[in-house]
Structures are given as structure tokens and as C-alpha cells.
Amino acid sequence: MTDGLSARVGRTLPVDPSWLALPAGVLAAGSVLRFAPLAPDAARMLAITLFCVAMWIGSPVEPWFTALLGIGLMGVVFSTDLALTGFRSPATWLVVVGLLIGEAARASGLAELVERISLDRMPERISTDALAVYRYLLVVLSIGSFALAVLVPSSLVRVLILAPILSSLGDLFTERRAKVGIFLGPLFATYYGATGVLTGSLANIIVTGLVESGGGPAISWTEWALWMGPVMGVGRVAVVVAVTYLLYRPRDRDAMVAPDAVESVTASPRERRMLLFLLIGVAIWATDFVHGLHPLFGAVVVALLAFTPRIGVIDNETMGETDFSILFFLGAIFAIAEGLQRTAFTDLAAETMLSYLPSDPSLPLVLVFVVAVSMLLAFVMEGMAVASVITPVFVSFANGAGIPLVPVAMAEAVALNGYFFPYQSAVLVAILGLGVVDTLELSRMASLCTIATLVFLLPIQIAMFVFLF
Numbered sequence: 001m002t003d004g005l006s007a008r009v010g011r012t013l014p015v016d017p018s019w020l021a022l023p024a025g026v027l028a029a030g031s032v033l034r035f036a037p038l039a040p041d042a043a044r045m046l047a048i049t050l051f052c053v054a055m056w057i058g059s060p061v062e063p064w065f066t067a068l069l070g071i072g073l074m075g076v077v078f079s080t081d082l083a084l085t086g087f088r089s090p091a092t093w094l095v096v097v098g099l100l101i102g103e104a105a106r107a108s109g110l111a112e113l114v115e116r117i118s119l120d121r122m123p124e125r126i127s128t129d130a131l132a133v134y135r136y137l138l139v140v141l142s143i144g145s146f147a148l149a150v151l152v153p154s155s156l157v158r159v160l161i162l163a164p165i166l167s168s169l170g171d172l173f174t175e176r177r178a179k180v181g182i183f184l185g186p187l188f189a190t191y192y193g194a195t196g197v198l199t200g201s202l203a204n205i206i207v208t209g210l211v212e213s214g215g216g217p218a219i220s221w222t223e224w225a226l227w228m229g230p231v232m233g234v235g236r237v238a239v240v241v242a243v244t245y246l247l248y249r250p251r252d253r254d255a256m257v258a259p260d261a262v263e264s265v266t267a268s269p270r271e272r273r274m275l276l277f278l279l280i281g282v283a284i285w286a287t288d289f290v291h292g293l294h295p296l297f298g299a300v301v302v303a304l305l306a307f308t309p310r311i312g313v314i315d316n317e318t319m320g321e322t323d324f325s326i327l328f329f330l331g332a333i334f335a336i337a338e339g340l341q342r343t344a345f346t347d348l349a350a351e352t353m354l355s356y357l358p359s360d361p362s363l364p365l366v367l368v369f370v371v372a373v374s375m376l377l378a379f380v381m382e383g384m385a386v387a388s389v390i391t392p393v394f395v396s397f398a399n400g401a402g403i404p405l406v407p408v409a410m411a412e413a414v415a416l417n418g419y420f421f422p423y424q425s426a427v428l429v430a431i432l433g434l435g436v437v438d439t440l441e442l443s444r445m446a447s448l449c450t451i452a453t454l455v456f457l458l459p460i461q462i463a464m465f466v467f468l469f
């Protein structure tokens with residue numbers, strides 16, 4: 001398609017559909033400013049929010065660029081204090097420090113140690129049976145990937161660490177379905193299973209950070225592990241393993257090549273040091289009920305140890321290779337949430353939500369409602385954008401309904417750690433971008449894992465909340 005100018009100069013200007021997000025965002029913002037029955041400040045804040053969300057959905061530019069634009073708009077329209085409030089959140093810096101930990105774990109060789117141990121411990125009697133080897137590797141690697149969620153904050157970082165190892169192990173099989181299963185199973189275990197670990201998922205961190213900044217309780221790492229770990233951590237890993245086995249197990253028991261002999265499973269000094277540093281971080285997180293420190297400080301200790309000269313495992317110059325652009329994305333998310341709260345939009349939205357429920361709603365009904373609203377919004381915007389928009393509303397909603405905030409926050413995190421299509425999650429987009437699986441395979445896996453979570457695990461989790469609260 002060409003316009004008049006391009007025809008005159010003999011060039012063709014490609015039309016990228018993603019740029020339709022720009023006029024869509026402007027139209028949505030303009031409609032709110034012109035027609036929404038809101039106070040002027042609330043209308044302006046909602047207009048900025050919708051513009052950013054439209055740009056994040058269409059992604060004509062990188063998410064950090066839209067985030068920086070949103071921060072600038074909030075600074076001009078409201079105040080510098082509001083625009084920069086997201087950078088004061090410890091949750092923002094926990095993710096940033098988590099990126100450094102991921103770089104250190106990758107550079108230390110700790111991830112490759114997992115591959116060597118998995119192959120070395122494989123029983124010799126099953127080494128020629130493709131189906132038995134597949135079962136063994138799927139279970140062992142999924143458990144190991146879930147354990148990594150305890151050690152390394154940020155699902156995206158863990159995916160980037162694990163992907164090359166899983167791709168290499170998948171080459172043991174000659175059937176594509178088995179390669180896909182060995183690749184997707186452990187990645188989904190570390191992604192979906194991270195719901196049960198506070199520091200394991202960006203959604204968990206953002207939701208708890210927004211709840212706390214909105215006047216709600218501070219949820220400790222230990223509380224989250226005790227209340228969410230058994231069902232949404234271990235239970236979700238079991239669901240992922242079952243779905244992966246049903247979808248992608250090899251049909252031919254001879255469809256594999258003999259694995260190479262493992263020369264050594266002994267951890268190098270650098271690998272042992274990195275593992276020790278990670279365990280120190282876990283110890284700090286697990287004892288937060290004693291010292292009361294935010295999980296950020298445990299992550300800071302791990303990063304400092306990993307980068308300390310002589311005892312560390314990585315050169316400080318490597319820090320320059322780390323992509324910190326997510327910092328702007330997180331800063332914008334928290335600033336949007338704070339702006340919606342300051343302008344009283346969240347209170348109005350909460351009152352509207354309450355109008356659709358009985359006057360005295362039960363906890364199970366509220367939690368199902370929270371999950372449904374969160375998942376519906378995730379069809380039209382990226383999961384973390386959903387958190388920024390809806391979490392402050394849920395906080396006000398729960399306070400107005402007299403519902404405890406802790407299970408509400410956890411139910412929202414469950415919804416924001418379960419998707420159907422890659423566009424809903426930056427982590428799924430990253431998995432797709434690795435080029436090992438196609439969109440259909442990834443969407444089918446994500447959809448079935450999410451449906452199984454809603455059908456089998458969510459009722460158990462809600463029953464636990466009713467018993468506890």
C-alpha cells in the first residue's frame with residue numbers, strides 16, 4: 001500500500017498493524033476526557049491509563065518506551081511526585097535485582113550443572129526406552145525448574161536460563177512432540193508454579209506491592225509460601241507435568257538417541273558459591289517473620305555476594321549487558337495505580353463492582369469474582385497492566401465489602417499467572433521468541449494448564465482461604 005508521497009518518490013511504505021494502537025489509544029483517551037462522567041482529575045488519569053494500555057497491547061514501540069511516555073504525561077498533567085512514585089516501590093527494585101541474580105546464575109554455570117546431574121542420575125535400565133526417559137526427564141526437570149523459582153526472582157530470567165538446557169536435552173528424542181514437551185513442561189513449571197512463591201513471579205510482587213501501598217497488609221514471603229505453596233506451587237507443577245505428558249509424550253519407544261556420557265557431575269567452585277549465595281537469599285526470605293525485612297533485601301544480599309570481587313561469580317562489567325528497561329515499565333505501572341487511587345477513580349470503580357454482588361457477599365463468591373474479572377481483563381491487556389489498573393480497585397472493593405485483603409490479593413495473583421495466548425504475557429512472548437515452539441503449541445499448552453488450574457486447583461485454594469480466614 002502506498003500513499004501519494006511514496007508514489008511520487010517511488011518508495012513503498014509498509015503498514016504495520018501495530019501502529020493502529022496509537023490512534024486507538026488517542027481515541028480512548030479523548031473519549032474519556034470528553035464523555036466520561038468523572039471528576040476532571042480522575043478523567044485525565046484514566047485517559048493516560050487507557051492510552052498506555054492501548055500502546056502496551058498493540059506494542060508499536062517497546063513497552064519501556066510507552067512506560068516512559070506515560071511517566072512523562074503524569075509528570076506534566078499531575079506532578080513529579082506522582083510520576084516517580086513507582087521508583088520508590090521495593091517491588092520495582094526486587095525485579096531489577098532479580099535480573100542481576102539471573103545474570104550471575106547463568107554466568108556461574110549453575111544451570112548446566114542441572115543438565116549434567118539429570119543425565120547422570122538417570123537409571124541405566126530406562127536409557128533406551130524413549131517413553132521412560134521422557135517421563136524421567138519431565139518430572140526431574142519440572143521439579144528442578146520449580147526449585148529455581150524459589151532461588152531466582154522473575155520468571156522471565158528463569159526462562160532465559162533454562163531454555164538452552166531444555167532445548168539441548170530435547171535433542172535426545174527424534175520425535176518433535178517429545179522435544180516440545182521437554183522444552184515446554186519445565187518452563188511452564190517454573191512459570192505457573194511460581195504462583196506459590198512470592199518472589200517467584202512478577203505478578204505476585206506487583207500485586208502485593210500495590211496492596212501494601214494502598215494501605216493493605218504487608219504479606220510476608222513465609223505467609224505466601226504457606227498459604228499458596230502447596231496448591232498453587234506444588235499442585236500447579238503436578239498439573240503442568242500431567243498436561244505435558246498427555247499432550248507431548250513420544251509415541252515410539254525407540255524414538256531417541258543414546259545420551260552422551262557425562263564426564264563429571266561435580267560442581268565447580270564457582271557453581272558451589274553461586275548455589276550457596278542463592279541459599280543465603282532463601283534463608284533471608286524464609287525468616288522474614290523474624291526480621292520483617294522486605295524480600296528485596298534478601299535479593300540484594302545475593303546480588304552483592306555474586307558481584308563481590310574475589311568471592312563473586314561474575315565480572316562487574318557484565319552488569320552493563322543486563323537489560324534494565326523493565327524498570328520503566330514497573331515504574332509506570334505503580335505510578336498509574338497510585339494516580340487512579342489519588343483521583344478517587346478506584347473508589348468509584350469499587351462501588352460499581354460492589355453493585356453487581358449481593359449486599360453481604362461470601363468470601364468464595366468474592367474470590368471467584370476477582371479471578372473472573374482479572375482473567376477477562378487479561379484478554380484485552382498485558383497481565384502486568386491488568387495488575388496496575390485493577391489491584392487498587394480490588395483493595396477499595398475488599399475494604400468496602402469487609403473482605404480480608406490477603407486472599408483477594410492471592411486470588412488475583414492466581415489469575416495473573418494463568419493465560420491462554422502468548423500476547424497476554426511477556427514471559428509467553430519470550431518463550432515463543434526462542435523459536436522452539438509455534439504459537440499453536442504454546443497456546444494449547446497454556447490454555448490447558450490454565451483450565452486445569454481453574455477446574456481442579458482453584459476450588460481447593462478457595463476452600464483453604466475459607467478455612468484460614
